[in-house]
Amino acid sequence: MEFLQKLDVEALIEFASTTGLQFLINLVAAAAIFIIGRWVAKAVHRVVVKGMQRADVEPLLVKFLGNILYALLLTFVILAAISRIGIQTASLIAVIGAAGLAVGLALQGSLANFAAGVMVIIFRPYRIGDYVEAGGVSGTVEDVQIISTELSTPDNRKIIVPNGQMMSGAVVNYSAHATRRVDLTVGVGYDDDIDTVRRVLESVVADDPRVLSEPAPNIRMNAMGDSSITWIVRPWVQASDYWDVYWEMTEEIKRRFDREGISIPFPQRDVHLYHHAKDEPQANA
Template sequence: MEMDALITYLQTTGASFAIDLVAALAIFVIGRWVTSVVHRLSIKAMERAKVEPLLVKFLGNILRTLLLIVVVLAAISQLGIQTTSLIAVLGAAGLAVGLALQGSLANFAAGVLVIIFRPYKIGDYVEAGGVAGTIDDVQIFTTELKTGDNRKIIVPNGQMMSGAITNYSSHDTRRVDLVASVGYDADIDVVRRVLEEVVAKDSRVLASPAPNIRMSAMLDSSVDWIVRPWVKASDYWDVYWEMTEEIKRRFDAEGISIPFPQRDVHVYHHDEQKGEQSGL
């Protein structure tokens, strides 16, 4: 009789556990689907509200993580496991893990600071954390950048916020800094006229602030001129390269020499007195 009772108990318990297991799996699968739907809808809602793209992705990642935690806890609860005790155990374990993973927590905190202070946003070209590139995505712990040669760089948020951040895209305009070197034999008025004409010819140069063209230094082998027009940030590199080329073309056409390092060597010849000196 005891064996029959044990078999009956196992059959009843096994059937109940199987039902709970199937229900837990259903909760997990459906919960993941609901999480994905809620995540997509929240992203679309924030985009329609014209929320900053950086904030949209960051909040979306946090929301998805929290929803997945709720789904997992619901599935575990369906199996009959006391989630209250489990949460307490996970809290204690989380404290220990948190102490061991202080760097990760620092990266999370840095990610929050990025959202609050917004030193950069998606699409900005920045130098930070020892790397340079266009901000492609900001995760909970890391920031993804894309370099000019299409490489992806993943940098911890803590590293991004640990030093100076140079954001080349924060303003609509930038100043192009060029240096044009000419020889000492070049006429000052001609050089100034050529440089002014090159700048005035480029339609991408802004009228305000006005371009600055000045003689800046007299070096050992050259006279340096600064050429500093203002342009839209998106036109910076095109203007930099094309204006440098145009200056060289105009200097060649005007016969203005471009110096190269050189040194004058003076050789002095001394006449040697030849003859025998008496007594030597």
């Protein structure tokens, strides 16, 4: 009996020492895989990021793709290290997948914004510094994130708009081109001389040094309304000069019209009264 007990203890000690030694070896190997693998992942990440930067890729896209690549490489390294210890990675991947599905269902809106953010980064309908109108709001783009876009309004308000809302409809980018056309509409009276009006408008446009010669400004009589004749004045300017030219040219047109005696009529209607003899009261007999 004592012999059997002694044999069992010795067998247990031998099994524990053998198994423990093997587990320790596997643990050291897993740690080595993780350390070396993480170093390789960082090195690959740096090389890819520098390559995209040399290719003049959008900085936000470089950051996003670099982070995704590093996360995928690090995940692969962690699974390899866990597998070396002896843990079955198939069941672990299944659990992670199920958890990811549950989280995805709970965060449908955020994932939609994430997908829209990827579209913004890839197709770049707007960039930082552009003045845009999208998602029911307008302002200057201050920052573009994966989930949202930050806008600054002309009155210095900050608007944070989910990317899903930004990409749900038309995006109007006022800063996409270097030049813009200023559209002015001017009404003059029917009694004013057409040639004089044209000369004054052409003079105002020609005297402004910010107006571009190409494309040429367009000055035309546009419509004959109920109480005035409408002219259009459409000069081209640098996008940065748009509002200054719009406001200052409107003011200058009014000053020139006043000097030349050109009227800007108020809306009016002519009312004609007709008198019928049968409506007069009959004289007393």
